[in-house]
Amino acid sequence: GQQLNQSPQSMFIQEGEDVSMNCTSSSIFNTWLWYKQDPGEGPVLLIALYKAGELTSNGRLTAQFGITRKDSFLNISASIPSDVGIYFCAGRNNNNDMRFGAGTRLTVKP
Amino acid sequence: GAVVSQHPSRVICKSGTSVKIECRSLDFQATTMFWYRQFPKQSLMLMATSNEGSKATYEQGVEKDKFLINHASLTLSTLTVTSAHPEDSSFYICSARRRGGLSLSSEQYFGPGTRLTVT
Numbered sequence: 001g002q003q004l005n006q007s008p009q010s011m012f013i014q015e016g017e018d019v020s021m022n023c024t025s026s027s028i029f030n031t032w033l034w035y036k037q038d039p040g041e042g043p044v045l046l047i048a049l050y051k052a053g054e055l056t057s058n059g060r061l062t063a064q065f066g067i068t069r070k071d072s073f074l075n076i077s078a079s080i081p082s083d084v085g086i087y088f089c090a091g092r093n094n095n096n097d098m099r100f101g102a103g104t105r106l107t108v109k110p
Numbered sequence: 111g112a113v114v115s116q117h118p119s120r121v122i123c124k125s126g127t128s129v130k131i132e133c134r135s136l137d138f139q140a141t142t143m144f145w146y147r148q149f150p151k152q153s154l155m156l157m158a159t160s161n162e163g164s165k166a167t168y169e170q171g172v173e174k175d176k177f178l179i180n181h182a183s184l185t186l187s188t189l190t191v192t193s194a195h196p197e198d199s200s201f202y203i204c205s206a207r208r209r210g211g212l213s214l215s216s217e218q219y220f221g222p223g224t225r226l227t228v229t
Contacts, residue, residue, distance in 0.1 A: 040223070040225070042116075042203045042220035042221050042222045042223045043154070043220045045219060045220075048217050090218075105151075
């Protein structure tokens with residue numbers, strides 16, 4: 001099946017720093033989603049992208065749907081301690097099949 | 111909103127018994143519900159997809175007789191782990207989606223998960 005390559009696997013940053021993570025695929029998706037998961041909780045939807053080239057923001061979060069439709073990135077600006085968690089990208093194809101990346105574990109040091 | 115609840119949040123059961131997990135969409139009608147399994151420090155693994163009133167579609171390698179899924183209404187799906195064994199211990203997460211076009215309101219929203227421990 002379609003594989004999503006999410007990187008980096010983990011990040012250790014200082015509070016206030018900006019963060020960037022991305023997902024790539026060998027196949028085309030028509031929707032890219034970004035979720036955040038806190039320990040022991042279910043993933044929470046952060047941003048949804050539906051058009052190639054689309055750039056969408058949600059507070060300090062910004063995500064883009066790559067022009068080739070095979071990649072997406074998520075940026076977090078001015079990180080704060082509550083940004084800690086695991087961020088998952090997800091791509092959905094035109095068969096409505098959704099695949100998840102392996103996740104990026106973010107640690108923010110105060 | 112799009113709120114999905116799961117019950118119970120944690121369950122401990124003895125090997126050989128069955129456990130039922132409920133997933134409810136609280137403020138929308140979920141035409142499709144999904145069940146995922148997640149191992150520590152790993153991504154979500156889709157187990158099955160169910161549409162209201164239809165039989166669930168299981169992913170390859172998931173035993174349908176062991177993981178019984180019932181999607182009896184537009185707001186409720188249940189996952190029953192039958193004859194549970196210690197290797198079934200995991201974090202089970204449901205997700206729900208309403209029928210619609212490309213918009214946030216028709217995306218997949220997740221429940222808080224159920225931690226199953228089989229002793």
